[in-house]
Amino acid sequence: MLGLLLAADEPAPVLGIFWADATVAAFVATVLFALMVWYLIARARSGLKIPEVRKLPGLDAFDEAIGRATEMGRPVHYSPGISAVSSTQTIASFGILGHVAKLCAKYDTRLIQTNADITTYGVAEEVIRQAYLEAGRPDAFNAEDVRFLSDWQFGYASGVLGIFQREKPAANICIGAFWAEALLFMEAGVNQGMIQVAGTANNAQLPFFVATADYALIAEEIYAASAYLSKEPVMLGTVVAEDWARIIVFALIIVGTILSFFQQKNWLGGILKK
Amino acid sequence: MRKEVPMIITALSALAAVFGNFFWLGHHWGVMDLLDNWFNRSFAFAALIGVINLSIIHINAIRRRKENWVYSLILLIAMYGYAILGLIQTTDGPQASWIYNNVLTPLDSTVFALLAFYITSASYRAFRARTVEATVLLVTAIVVMLGVAPIGAVLFTDKISSLAQWLLNYANAGTYRAFSIAGSLGAMATALRITLGLERAHLGGAQ
CATH class of the missing domain: 3.40.50 (Rossmann fold)
Structure with a gap:
């Protein structure tokens, strides 16, 4: 699969199979988020308790x-x-x-x-x-x-x-x-x-x-x-995944702010490029 | 099968969009351009359905002599008249352009201009200082308005402009981005629900 993805001619792919620098972090975030959603759906389907969603x-x-x-x-x-x-x-x-x-x-x-x-x-x-x-x-x-x-x-x-x-x-x-x-x-x-x-x-x-x-x-x-509105546990699981993702983003903002304060501005890009 | 086939098409389209957006080969093959072309062609076909819907509603209004049926007649004459004119001389033709520039554009600007009055009345309601939050909103709004209007600098020196810019660049931009991040995560969750076939409301009926 990787060979097929790399098999075409110019322009050369950035970071292996990705077509632009910015898509790497977006793809990683999408996959992580999809895994969280999948975990909570599986949990709800097996009848396990999922966290409650606040009243709207x-x-x-x-x-x-x-x-x-x-x-x-x-x-x-x-x-x-x-x-x-x-x-x-x-x-x-x-x-x-x-x-x-x-x-x-x-x-x-x-x-x-x-x-x-x-x-x-x-x-x-x-x-x-x-x-x-x-x-x-x-x-x-x-x-x-x-x-x-x-x-x-x-x-x-x-x-x-x-x-x-x-x-x-x-x-x-x-x-x-x-x-x-x-x-x-x-x-x-x-x-x-x-x-x-x-x-x-x-x-x-x-x-x-x-x-x-x-x-x-x-x-x-x-x-x-x-x-x-559906009140289905499987659907509500995806909303809980949203909340978890929000907590992760919040933590990343805090970490990013601290690192930025110490002048390490492109820390995430540096980690992903290694 | 009524719901299964659209769900399969949706899932395949979503995977194609991921391939076209993230991967170099998908980008090289122009997958997103292909999907956009399909959407535009579907849209062109759907335009006909819109015209049919408008025609049915307004022809029925005229036939049943409903209240204000004359406006339905005007709508039908304008819609079909402009379409026929466009077919005869294209939309760049002299009469078609004249109608566009001298009827449609001023009408559009007139409705847009109503916003100025609506913003004033909505602001009046929002800024009534009945609670602590509304008072904070009122004071902030006054500072920002004076900061971006020339009269603010005349009355309170440039310090009011600096304060307004600080509010816009930090307090406002920070909150704005928080909503953007939360909204993007919500959109991602919705997209995943649609791809996995969990969200089916758009295929008809409640969940």
Whole structure:
């Protein structure tokens, strides 16, 4: 295998089989992380106890938001952000969308789901249709409530604001990759008295969500959502692996800071190149 | 088989992406370019589905004479009209360019400009000093705003600019990177769950 990987011509591979210097540390980190995930999955599958995952208030808020919409007899709006289906944030959002759709089907509450990307539209429709089927309410699914509005950022924002104005949702859930349109949705939601749950891993938009949403999911919380909501030990094991990796990264930052203080700046690169 | 086949395709694509991103031979063979090309072609095909969805919703709105159905008519005329114009003279044609530059761009800028007002109202709510955290946020925001605005240096000398830069370069950048690291680890865990077939929500239904 190594011979095959080295068998091609110029340019010469860096550090043996890797194509660039920076990929070595990334590959080592990925493999270590995958091993941790594999260990915790194996542990959960064999029935051994895995550490508990802390409570995430933002994820427990969906019942409250949908419950309130049900009481008011008004719809719930859900946006998965404006990224394509290739974004991990969008994929994470679908895990939450399935849960939200199931709750809406259970409570017989109308769910309006809007899309800014063509690729998310088809997937979202299937996720919602399947959720209604699993909830035993396939008849309640309305394909016209899953909408592609525009792939133009502010065209999509205008479309969502129009829906807020015309159809007056009581709850607004925005989970996924958002940019400047995020605040337009959230402020309009505040002005209309909606209960709002929002989350993103786009750091620049997080302050806007924290300032305007009733419940905000911060960065990695949206990735942990589907595992948290499923309550399956195997899925929760991967969230615990995230926490372990975070502890390791924190320790590396402390060690790096100390070594950097003593002027050994490229210590990790030096170790890996040996 | 409805879920198994997509799961197998996903796992194989993920392995190909690892091969293309990390290994020299994968890079040399252009594996990532190939995957990107496939995605772009799928995207082009999916665009048709979006147009069909928009058409169904708005044609039904017109047929049933729903409230504000006139806007649905305007949307359909604009969408199909611009598509036909683009097919006749390409998007660089004189009329197509005129519509783009004089209708679409100003409309886009108008919606973007709304942000200025929304940022002000959101800031007002966030900065109300009702708790210790909100007070810290308020004081920090005032220092940063005065530090980056010319009036700050006039009123409080250059020291306010230095303090604002320190807050941005150390307090803000450190926290920002902490979120980035945590977010990246979360994305990696999600990618692994998808590759291993544990995360199946995107294939339909709740977990």
